[in-house]
Amino acid sequence: MAEEISKPQFEPASAATTTASSASQSRWNWPSLLRWIPTSTDHIIAAEKRLLSLVKYKTPYVQELVNIGSGPPGSKIRWFRSTSDQPRFINTVTFDGTNGSPTLVMVHGYAASQGFFFRNFDALAKHFRVIALDQLGWGGSSRPDFTCKSTEETEAWFIDSFEEWRKAKNLTNFILLGHSFGGYVAAKYALKHPEHVQHLILVGPAGFSSEADAAKSEFLTRFRATWKGAIANHLWESNFTPQKIVRGLGPWGPDLVRRYTSARFGTYSTGNTLTEEESRLLTDYVYHTLAAKASGELCLKYIFAFGAFARKPLLHCASEWKVPTTFIYGVQDWMDFQGAQEARKHMTVPCEILRVPQGGHFVFIDNPSGFHSAIAYACRKFISPDLPLPEGLSSV
DSSP: OOEETTSSSOOOSSHHHHHHHHHHHHHOOSOGGGOSSOOOHHHHHHHHHHHHTTOTTOOOOEEEEEEEEOOOTTOSOGGGOSSSOOOEEEEEEEEOOSTTOOEEEEEOOTTOOGGGGTTTHHHHHTTSEEEEEOOTTSTTSOOOOOOOOSHHHHHHHHHHHHHHHHHHHTOOSEEEEEETHHHHHHHHHHHHOGGGEEEEEEESOSOOSBHHHHHTOHHHHHHHTSHHHHHHHHHHHTTOOHHHHHHHTGGGHHHHHHHHHHIIIIITOSSOOOOHHHHHHHHHHHHHHHHSOOSGGGGHHHHEETTTEESSOGGGGGGGOOSOEEEEEETTOSSOTHHHHHHHTTOSSOEEEEEESSOOTTHHHHOHHHHHHHHHHHTHHHHOTTOOOOTTOEEO
8 A cells, every 4th residue: 555645644555664653753752853863764754745745747646665575583684684573665656657658767876865856757757657766775765774794795785675676566677767876776786687677777877987997096096195085095994974974963964964955956056956945845855864874875885995986897797788778977977978988888788878968967956857858868769769869968
């Protein structure tokens, strides 16, 4: 069962959800104003609803907590391991398109969650059945203790939990979109389960550059040799995440997040700046998702070396690609599209690279209309086979 957005209060999607909600309430039993970290799971869901109320044409959607099961105490499945057999849940929103529309599944990046796509749901729902989710350990999804100790286990945390979510949703033959770190997860999932993915869309994906590439960076090499670089590298290897700063600031954390969103999507935006209401609601949403219990964020040092270089780079898997792929980059994206160009040389499946003007790493927020045009063109096989390359986009 799932809840319609029109209901004014959040209600559990099932009896099992009630258990999860009760557990979260027991952990956050102080009034918000008296907490050092003024947030809770319910705050995340409420902030998500307020943000999604901005969906321009009020496309109806369903929000649900999808039960992906659990493992018994002592289970060898490390991402399920806990002191109880409490089930895990994946927070999911679904915007139904017209009958027969292809399904587009959207996966967010690091330090983000599915609400970051709030400017895109309406436009994409005209062509697709759109499903967006919070990965395990992020947003409004369950936040188990992160016990992974290797890159392999950490990848399994995200890939296998996504597969359990897919089974619970009874999905197959869908278009899979991943942004940044979500692009890394989406690509690794498609490598392991290509039979379920019709087309792969990677938006400013992380993980194509390797640690070996770090040695080629003269600046990074010089920086690591300084005392500041040594400290930064130590913090990275100690898994000191940006979220820890937000939590450490306690009641001053929301102001830090407000300064970030105002700068990134306002003063220093490369495209369409946020309105005052968008900025306020996104800030509130981002704060609650960042300040909640540390879980999925602790993947960072196992997936990437200092400098965001992948420990198991996607470039090394390019020859194994089995799913047609479209890369989308904002022209001002700090992620280098040349990694995609190099990967394409080794792929045996169709692959194209699109660049969107007036867009940075969050191109879907910076230039929504350009991003939507890129998605439509990438998926023209499914929605409009004769669609020409939209004006303003460039194909590399």
